[in-house]
Amino acid sequence: MTAEIIDGNAIAGSIRQEIAAEVTGWADRGLRIPGLAVILVGSDPASEVYVRGKRKDCDEVGFHSNVQHLSDHVTQQDLEERILALNEDDSVDGILVQTPLPAHIDEDRIIDCIDPDKDVDGFHAYNMGRLALRRPAFRSCTPKGVMMLLEQLDIEIRGMDAAVIGASNHVGRPMTLELLLAGCTVITAHKFTRDITEKVKLADIVISAVGKPGLVTADWIKPGAVVIDVGITRGEGNRLYGDVDFDGVREVASQITPVPGGVGPMTRVALLKNTLQAAKLHQHLPADED
Numbered sequence: 466m467t468a469e470i471i472d473g474n475a476i477a478g479s480i481r482q483e484i485a486a487e488v489t490g491w492a493d494r495g496l497r498i499p500g501l502a503v504i505l506v507g508s509d510p511a512s513e514v515y516v517r518g519k520r521k522d523c524d525e526v527g528f529h530s531n532v533q534h535l536s537d538h539v540t541q542q543d544l545e546e547r548i549l550a551l552n553e554d555d556s557v558d559g560i561l562v563q564t565p566l567p568a569h570i571d572e573d574r575i576i577d578c579i580d581p582d583k584d585v586d587g588f589h590a591y592n593m594g595r596l597a598l599r600r601p602a603f604r605s606c607t608p609k610g611v612m613m614l615l616e617q618l619d620i621e622i623r624g625m626d627a628a629v630i631g632a633s634n635h636v637g638r639p640m641t642l643e644l645l646l647a648g649c650t651v652i653t654a655h656k657f658t659r660d661i662t663e664k665v666k667l668a669d670i671v672i673s674a675v676g677k678p679g680l681v682t683a684d685w686i687k688p689g690a691v692v693i694d695v696g697i698t699r700g701e702g703n704r705l706y707g708d709v710d711f712d713g714v715r716e717v718a719s720q721i722t723p724v725p726g727g728v729g730p731m732t733r734v735a736l737l738k739n740t741l742q743a744a745k746l747h748q749h750l751p752a753d754e755d
Contacts, residue, residue, distance in 0.1 A: 499744035507537030559585030610731030623648035628668035
């Protein structure tokens with residue numbers, strides 16, 4: 466068996482076209498187009514690349530983007546006040562604070578400052594809690610992107626066994642909640658998990674979000690499983706690596722995402738979907754049914 470490669474770029478591109486067409490319709494009706502504010506603190510090269518990508522995505526679908534680049538010496542109070550001002554700005558539907566933040570900034574407090582109705586990253590405790598209670602509002606972008614990707618595979622995941630490797634607040638935990646919501650039986654593996662290989666090998670769907678290159682090898686994978694690689698690490702020559710030993714696992718799995726070009730584009734398009742959802746909320750327009 467050689468796994469089919471899941472093309473996240475193609476899937477995300479198709480969804481962007483749908484969003485762009487909808488926004489064009491808004492403009493024709495005289496509605497305010499969606500607005501996304503992005504705050505970038507400092508000069509981390511990877512963060513600057515991500516923010517440029519988000520601005521490009523906004524331009525492509527017709528959103529208004531407001532990128533605010535702040536010094537890495539910005540104080541906690543100044544950053545919080547900047548967010549509170551954006552909360553009150555009616556032209557802004559979504560607020561995203563690019564991470565990582567400088568060590569002197571309390572990231573949890575920053576997330577707490579964002580209006581939950583503008584939390585298009587889906588990181589606010591209110592939105593995480595809504596997902597846990599099976600009443601999702603704004604969903605974390607990477608897990609939402611993975612679920613959008615799985616929907617495109619034309620497989621019925623309800624009732625499947627799934628393994629999520631990693632338990633971070635931004636990916637692993639909400640990913641587990643998303644899969645539970647979809648009707649999967651889920652194990653969340655983490656650094657304290659015993660016999661991790663044997664547990665993961667039971668899964669029909671394996672999602673790894675650790676950030677450790679080559680962690681998941683072919684002997685971890687049940688023959689025919691769907692493997693989604695969320696992990697991303699920069700190595701020598703600025704090359705990107707996933708958590709999954711792609712060449713080895715591809716010989717066992719039925720479908721697999723590459724790195725890059727798999728989950729990354731889906732995360733970005735999920736941010737656009739969340740921003741569109743926020744704009745509909747703020748303009749009292751009918752919401753999509755996810």
